[in-house]
Amino acid sequence: MSGTENAILSGLTRPRKASYGGRLERLVAVSFVGVLTGLTAAMAMYVFRIQDFAPGWGTETLMASLVFLSGLLVKLLLGEMRASVTAIGVSIAIGTVCMLTFEIAPYYILDIGTAGGYALYIPLRDVITFLLMFQIPLQFSGYLSAVVYDGFRA
């Protein structure tokens, strides 16, 4: 149905306008922006945390700015306030799930013994610390900065 296709296309390519639009448009725009920014934040935080194996140009500063930028983009891409709040919530949730998966996955892919899960305690403690101290605050400050910027320009 061309109405549905238009809505999906609009959500993906014109998210700002789509955020003021109908239900499907808003859903597509919020999911698209939320998932991409959440995934980016988790990937950048992984490089931020494991600097030993990071490429030379993947410094902590760059990765932290990418996380901040991902929060900023959530608001800049979605004009309507409630849609953007939903999107930052989705972004933080996806970021959390991805961070945890990135850490736990190798143990199951590579079949490394976890002693019934106990061996995961320390890596998970690190993940949660970085989530609460860096990922969520950085993303949220990016989001709030964009909100202030948007309000300033209104």
Added chain:
Amino acid sequence: MSSLTRRLFLGTLLAVVVVSGTAFAVTYGGSLAWQQRDQVEVGVSSSDLSADATTMNVGLTVTNPLSRPIVVQSISLTMFPDGPPYDGDKLVDPRTATVPRTVIDAQSEQTVTVTGTVKDGQQSAAQTAVSEGTASASGTLTIGFSDRTYTINVGN
């Protein structure tokens, strides 16, 4: 908002995803290789003595099946005149064992030579052990992987 600004924001989003994705792929590959570091194998391929029986040279074949290169950094090696259980006296002082710093590329193997000084008074025992072929090496090899190091047991 203008279509230029719209494209700028969408472009920035894609750029951010690509940059963090690239850095993540490199880092995650390194992390996965580190978690498989126990697949690096070290085997003793040769052992011989210098003419005056004061220096022992041991050839170690290091196999690196990982996706990243590793660096052979240092060694603590000794030679026993018999195989395990190691009942005899040490023939070589482990602190004198040295190995040249070698980079072993991903998925390749290389032989490095360890040189050690035979302990005073053990020269004849060393000559006997090497000529009879019963001399066996035992020690730990320190391997560097990116910025981290770990040790592998050699011999036994």
